[in-house]
Amino acid sequence: MLEANNKLDTSHFQSHLKRTNLAFTNSTLTKNSSTPPRRANFVLLDHFSMSCFSVALDTLVTLNMVHDNPIYECKTYSLHDQKALSDVSISLATDGNIQDIEISKDSILVICGGFRSALKPEPLLNKKIAKAAQLNATIMGLWNGSFYIADSRIQTGNTISIHQDNKAIMEERFPALSLSTSVFTEEGTLLTCSGPNSALDMMLHFITTSYGTDYSQAVAEVIGSDRSTSTHTKITNHFLMSEPHIPDCIKEAVLLMESNIEDPLSIDELAQLVGISRRQIERLFKSNVGVTPARYYMEHRLTHARQLIQQSNLSIFEVSVACGFVSSAHFSRTYHRFFGKSPIDTRRTSQASQN
Template sequence: MLETSSKANTSYFQSHLKRSNLAFTHPTPSKNSSTQPKRANFVLLDHFSMSSFSVALDTLVTLNLVHDNPIYECKTYSVNNNKALSDISIEIATDGNIQDIEISKDSILVICGGFRNSLKPEPLLNKKLAKAAQSNATIIGIWNGSFYIADSKIKTGSTISIHQDNKAIMEERFPELNLSTSTFTEEGTLLTCSGPNSTLDMMLHFIKGSHGTDYSQAVAEVIGSDRSNKKDSKIINRFLLAESHTPDCIKESIQLMENNVEDPLTIDELTKLVGISRRQIERLFKTNVGVTPARYYMEYRLTHARQLIQQSNLSIFEVSVACGFVSSAHFSRTYHRFFGQSPIDSRRTSQAS
């Protein structure tokens, strides 16, 4: 079995695999670890879309999970009575009603609509939307939540998204607006989308703009990884599916690595199998993957080890063998260097969550 030099494995993931592992790394607490989370206020209109709400909420909860510190404190609010009825007739007890919403510059106000919403003015909601606009807070409209945003008379920009069944009333009530029914739109701090299928894209776009590409892609790895329409059974790595420009020799190399975890190939063996020189494979990996092939191989093996530790009953020794380490002591040291905790602590953390 191949054992690479520990000198090559310095402290954290550097390839795209860092996205998959962000939720499981435990860095030294930063000086900002005491920063209070921002408020994410979800207004659940009667007959709101449960699927759209769940997706929007899940993206922020997952962002908290992959980040060093929680970013958002998520709260739900109803129009009244501290409860809201979803489109699938499930009633949710909310954290309060519209009057209880706290608005600040860093907060988010999400208006969650649905197919059977009764589209009528909501004066209290209009006041909260106006305050959010004045505070330059982020305002998000889901499904026909956009109707209430438009009705509040806040500045919406030129384009707003709405569900297709609500386009007629929107054109009648707000003729000055350019309406989109197929995707999401962004106008400054206002984002709107037309339904469940565009909610995830909108929320990932918001996270990318507010917190960076790495966090957006990390969240997508967790809750959006099953959306690819490609069915190439020869390529199981999601990175390869997403990066169509990646040379075939790199795709083949990564596939060989994934198929040879317990008994890793040497880099020289790898180059012979794909038919290119060591110098070429080093250069192409750095250009297309961002790391050397040896580094990527180690990161993949450690990712595989983390999955086995969290999802199986294999002993730490058995995991180390299954991932190509000849020494369980070296495996534990390397694992700790990448994840910030030992394999056994990683298992305890997983079991306690």
Template sequence: MVDAGDKLNTSHFQSHLKRANLLFSHSNAAKSQQAPPKKAYFVLLDHFSMSCFSVVLDTLVTLNMVHDQPIYDCQTYSLQDCKALSDISIEIPTNGNIQDIKLEKGAILVICGGFRSMLKSEPRLNALLVKATQYHVTIMGLWNGSFYIADSKIPIGQAISIHQDNKAIMEEHFPDLNLSTSNFTHALTQDSTLLTCSGPNSALDMMLHYIVSAYGSDYSQAVAEVIGSDRNSATSTKITKHFLRSELHIPNAVKDSITLMENNLEDLLSIDELAKLVGISRRQIERLFKVNVGVTPARYYLEHRLTHARQLLQQSNLSVFEVSIACGFISSAHFSRTYHRFFGQSPTETRRLSQAV
């Protein structure tokens, strides 16, 4: 049996699989040097969309998880009474009212509207939005939250998103605005960054776009692996499948090789065998992987096996020895050493931590 990792000496994920493992492969040194998190202020209007709010909140919480330190401290605020009624009639206690918000640079201010949110001028909210631009806060409007953004008269940019049912009132009140009802919008003004979406479906796209622009595509795709992977396939649960479908330029020889690796984790194929099975030379397969995946076939094989091992440790009752065999390692000791190099913890620790959650 060939172990593809015997001659590899680097100890971090280098292929697209790093996105799926960011949450589990941070070093203890990185975690110990934590900066204070930024604030994410959610203003919940009465009858706010619970689905929109949940998507945006879940995205930021997941970003905290996949990053090496928490980035956002998420807090909720209402217009009054320290509570807000959602569109599904669930009352949410909040951290305070909007006058309690202490704006900080680098923060996010999210105005959460909903289907039955009353669209009328809110002077305190207008004042908060104007102040937010002075602090260069990133402003987001969900569903019809953009009505209040427009009403505050802050710079908006070229377009703003609103739910379809609120388009008529927006056109009546703000005839000069360019409205979008099917997607999200992103505008950079002199004073702030403004993102708006028309509903929960575009909310996830908006947030992933925001993470790309603020933190890079690796973190955006890591978050998408956790909360958005079901949009890629209703049946496949294998991360490599998402990669193969999303990267249309990947040559068939590489796709076929990855599928063969995925289907041969216990009894490993040599790189020569892989090349023969896909009908190209070893030199060609090495070159194609480096160009299209960023790593050698051997490296990718190892990273996929370790990813699969991490999933088995977290989601099954297999022993560490059984996991090592299932993932093609020559011994449980070698598996444990390799796993520790990549994840900064032993297989046993991964299992213990997953069961403690």
């Protein structure tokens, strides 16, 4: 087995794999910030799109998970009766009605529409949208939620997104607007999308602009990694799959790493198998992945180890062997340097969260 170089800096993840492990490295920190979470207010119209709502909600919940401290407290509101019927005929009890929504400049107001949502004036909703706009709070429209945003007569900019089935009524009611039916649009603090696919793109864009690329890509690793179209279908590393500029020899090297975790290959062997020199593979990894191949190999093996610890019944010794470490003691020390906790503590935390 390939033993780690003792001089290797293993204090934290340095490649993009830090995004995959962000939730688990941050989980060692105390999440008790004195700053209260911001409010994300979801208005669920009758027959709202469950898929759109789930995508938007999931991204914010996942952001809370990967961030040092929870950022958003998510609340749901209906037009009336504290319940809303989704487009798949599932009725959800909400946290309140429209009049109960609390809006501040740091809050988000999300209007969730759906294919069968009735597009008609809602004066109370218009008032909440207008107040959010006055405070310069973030306003989002999902599916045809943008109809109500336009109907509130706030400044929307030139372009707004709407589901294609509602384009005709939007053109009739709001002729000055330019409409998009395929992508999300952003006009200042107003973001709108036409369906669940563009909803994910919109939410990840919002996280990128608000909290940075590392957090948006960490969220994408959890909920959007299956969208890659790369032909390298065996590579589980979705960052490499989605980056066409990365040379094929590097992708092949990563595939070899993934296929040889228990008995790691040496860097010389990797270079020979992909048809380049050791000097070339070192240079190409540094320029395209940001770390040396040895460092990347170690980070991938530890990521694999973390997944086995959380998801299998293998003993810590068995995990260390499965991930190419010559001793469980060395594995535990290296794991602790990366994750801030021991393998045993990771397993205990994982088991506790499942109970």
